[in-house]
Amino acid sequence: MSQIKILLKQHIGAPCAAVVALGDKVKKGTLIAQPTGLGANIFSSVYGEVAEVNENYILINADETQPDEYEPITGETTLELIKNAGIVGMGGAGFPTAVKLNANLNDGYILVNAAECEPGLLHNIHQLETQTDKTVRGVKYCMEVAGATKAVFAIKAKNEKAVKAVKEAIKNEPSMSVFLMPDIYPMGEERAVVRECLGILLEPTQLPSAANAVVINAETVLRVAEAVEDKKPCFSKNVTVTGKVNNPTIFTDVAVGTPVSELIEAAGGLCDGVIGEIVMGGPFTGKSMADVNDPITKTTGGIIPTIEFPDLHGANIGILVCACGGSEARMREICEKMNAKVVSVQRCKQAMEIKGALKCENPGNCPGQAQKCIAMKKDGAEYIIIGNCSDCSNTVMGSAPKMGLKIFHQTDHLMRSIHHPLYRKLRVSKKIEQ
Numbered sequence: 001m002s003q004i005k006i007l008l009k010q011h012i013g014a015p016c017a018a019v020v021a022l023g024d025k026v027k028k029g030t031l032i033a034q035p036t037g038l039g040a041n042i043f044s045s046v047y048g049e050v051a052e053v054n055e056n057y058i059l060i061n062a063d064e065t066q067p068d069e070y071e072p073i074t075g076e077t078t079l080e081l082i083k084n085a086g087i088v089g090m091g092g093a094g095f096p097t098a099v100k101l102n103a104n105l106n107d108g109y110i111l112v113n114a115a116e117c118e119p120g121l122l123h124n125i126h127q128l129e130t131q132t133d134k135t136v137r138g139v140k141y142c143m144e145v146a147g148a149t150k151a152v153f154a155i156k157a158k159n160e161k162a163v164k165a166v167k168e169a170i171k172n173e174p175s176m177s178v179f180l181m182p183d184i185y186p187m188g189e190e191r192a193v194v195r196e197c198l199g200i201l202l203e204p205t206q207l208p209s210a211a212n213a214v215v216i217n218a219e220t221v222l223r224v225a226e227a228v229e230d231k232k233p234c235f236s237k238n239v240t241v242t243g244k245v246n247n248p249t250i251f252t253d254v255a256v257g258t259p260v261s262e263l264i265e266a267a268g269g270l271c272d273g274v275i276g277e278i279v280m281g282g283p284f285t286g287k288s289m290a291d292v293n294d295p296i297t298k299t300t301g302g303i304i305p306t307i308e309f310p311d312l313h314g315a316n317i318g319i320l321v322c323a324c325g326g327s328e329a330r331m332r333e334i335c336e337k338m339n340a341k342v343v344s345v346q347r348c349k350q351a352m353e354i355k356g357a358l359k360c361e362n363p364g365n366c367p368g369q370a371q372k373c374i375a376m377k378k379d380g381a382e383y384i385i386i387g388n389c390s391d392c393s394n395t396v397m398g399s400a401p402k403m404g405l406k407i408f409h410q411t412d413h414l415m416r417s418i419h420h421p422l423y424r425k426l427r428v429s430k431k432i433e434q
């Protein structure tokens with residue numbers, strides 16, 4: 001590692017303001033930027049010297065030797081420690097954790113989101129298997145701060161080793177339990193977690209607090225335990241690097257600001273052959289990277305180089321957008337990369353626009369897609385590309401082929417790259433024996 005770039009916006013809210021200047025010496029854990037509104041503290045993840053400060057990032061030339069020690073945070077209360085550590089939702093949302101936990105639940109729930117719903121990503125499950133006790137302690141701190149009296153770990157039943165480890169770790173914790181989730185997308189959506197664990201279907205505009213619950217990602221819980229017990233600032237991230245690399249790897253405690261190219265090299269480098277794109281994030285909600293030297297942030301979960309795209313030679317294509325998958329812009333980008341001409345854009349009827357973002361009325365329960373397929377056919381589509389959840393992909397398959405439409409899913413090139421079945425026909429049961 002020679003130079004790291006730490007972004008000033010790694011969370012929901014306004015960018016932070018730098019509190020260091022060119023030439024300053026920094027250590028691991030030195031506070032380098034503070035919130036200007038909703039946000040979270042940002043720390044240096046290395047020993048080094050500040051090489052550039054601008055409105056978007058702070059560049060640090062890292063020293064050759066990097067001791068493990070870091071500057072500890074201070075705080076009088078558990079909530080203060082979480083706030084001062086700069087923890088945000090590390091599952092991708094980036095919402096400041098201290099704000100989320102300051103919930104005053106009344107006999108409510110902490111729901112630990114360990115669904116790790118994006119296919120191919122494995123670092124949350126790896127954490128549950130290897131850092132089980134610390135994760136459980138993190139949940140206790142979250143319960144204390146939020147005023148929750150119960151906690152539920154939401155884990156997909158297929159992750160048997162993690163389920164066993166958590167059940168063993170909480171066997172003497174009567175206030176904690178495990179809820180087994182089916183292996184369908186998007187079980188990790190916040191309201192899906194509430195619905196599955198508590199049997200309450202929230203409106204798309206409602207937050208989990210309406211169900212007397214806080215949903216918190218598994219890695220976020222671990223960072224809470226680090227802040228409280230080790231006084232460690234949040235400057236590292238667990239990341240899965242998979243797809244077209246020679247040695248797919250789960251990296252733990254990657255220094256925030258590390259260039260993605262460095263992780264790809266550490267995962268054995270790119271496989272031979274043409275790379276379609278490099279996706280940062282998961283297959284459904286990740287984004288194509290413009291620059292492989294872009295940095296890891298507090299919310300980066302996956303790095304996935306892919307196989308090349310098929311060439312549709314300018315054929316007409318229709319897009320069916322889902323609330324829980326790629327945006328229309330992302331799907332248009334994929335169509336362009338497949339050399340297809342977009343002639344129709346439809347939206348799943350459960351995808352509602354709320355404050356500029358799409359939200360699903362009932363994530364993962366298909367309302368039927370035949371009408372949307374008919375509309376795309378009418379508009380002249382020969383192919384369709386769908387971004388739908390498992391259940392809706394299944395129903396598309398029940399109607400579109402009968403109309404002569406050829407089907408792609410926006411994740412196809414990623415699924416082929418990680419050797420995962422394509423999203424077409426659902427073969428898992430929605431009901432799991434608890």
Ligand code: SF4
Binds near residue numbers: 359363
């Ligand atoms: S029901 Fe529609 S909007 Fe909701 S997750 Fe499925 S495809 Fe997406």
